[in-house]
Amino acid sequence: MLTLYGETLTSRLLLGTAQYPSPAIMAEAVRASACDIVTVSLRRETAGNRTGGQFWELIRELGVRVLPNTAGCHSVKEAVTTAQMARELFGTDWIKLEVIGHHDTLQPDVFGLVEAARILSAEGFQVFPYTTDDLVVAERLLDAGCAVLMPWCAPIGSARGPVNVDGLRAIRAHFPEIPLIVDAGLGRPSHAGMVMELGFDAVLLNTAVAKAGDPAAMAAAFAGAVEAGHVAFRAGPLEPRDMAVPSTPIIGKAVFE
Numbered sequence: 416m417l418t419l420y421g422e423t424l425t426s427r428l429l430l431g432t433a434q435y436p437s438p439a440i441m442a443e444a445v446r447a448s449a450c451d452i453v454t455v456s457l458r459r460e461t462a463g464n465r466t467g468g469q470f471w472e473l474i475r476e477l478g479v480r481v482l483p484n485t486a487g488c489h490s491v492k493e494a495v496t497t498a499q500m501a502r503e504l505f506g507t508d509w510i511k512l513e514v515i516g517h518h519d520t521l522q523p524d525v526f527g528l529v530e531a532a533r534i535l536s537a538e539g540f541q542v543f544p545y546t547t548d549d550l551v552v553a554e555r556l557l558d559a560g561c562a563v564l565m566p567w568c569a570p571i572g573s574a575r576g577p578v579n580v581d582g583l584r585a586i587r588a589h590f591p592e593i594p595l596i597v598d599a600g601l602g603r604p605s606h607a608g609m610v611m612e613l614g615f616d617a618v619l620l621n622t623a624v625a626k627a628g629d630p631a632a633m634a635a636a637f638a639g640a641v642e643a644g645h646v647a648f649r650a651g652p653l654e655p656r657d658m659a660v661p662s663t664p665i666i667g668k669a670v671f672e
């Protein structure tokens with residue numbers, strides 16, 4: 416079981432709710448994924464004029480926990496204000512904190528992220544920071560009060576999958592007790608399976624499901640891959656070897672002379 420800020424969850428897949436062809440298709444995908452948590456962008460939804468309407472009703476009907484996010488925020492002030500509004504609207508201290516630092520890569524502004532995480536943690540928020548795989552930044556986020564880290568594996572929406580496997584291995588190895596959720600850049604179920612096999616606790620994704628030809632089927636495929644990767648990690652996968660090692664016993668082999 417996965418425990419995040421004291422909440423025990425059955426699924427290790429967190430799903431974003433943006434970019435689906437329709438709210439109904441989003442709902443189908445959430446159901447198919449069997450996820451416990453969905454992220455919702457306060458800014459995106461308010462900008463789309465869907466607040467308070469059918470969209471929120473649908474989210475409520477799905478019976479999943481909402482993790483509001485500060486997607487699209489480019490400054491500490493913007494992110495903190497968005498988080499405060501989200502807390503009022505959703506009645507939760509959970510916040511997925513994004514402070515975007517670069518327009519092209521959408522990579523986090525890690526300096527702003529740490530500052531915003533410190534402010535929000537002091538205000539009683541339970542912060543899920545969208546960060547890089549930088550170990551020093553990870554330390555700073557933990558010092559700032561975060562008890563969960565969400566390193567990226569590739570730029571948001573890129574579908575590239577893990578571009579720095581060594582970086583992901585390192586952050587996993589350095590923080591064995593901290594829940595680590597890979598967030599952003601996953602494109603295929605095999606990418607999710609791979610990071611789960613590295614020992615990550617969960618994955619968060621949006622675009623790969625929302626933009627799939629059949630979002631519900633893709634959501635189910637990701638759910639299966641996440642579970643398979645987690646089971647494989649716990650089962651103790653073999654490390655790759657340079658040389659062949661016979662898998663068939665050679666004792667008792669017939670000798671031809």
Ligand SMILES: CC(=O)[C@@H](O)[C@H](O)COP(=O)(O)O
Nearest residue numbers: 431571572599600620621622
């Ligand atoms: C949904 C969310 O909170 C974001 O972090 C992001 O959109 C996820 O990345 P992908 O869209 O690349 O899966």
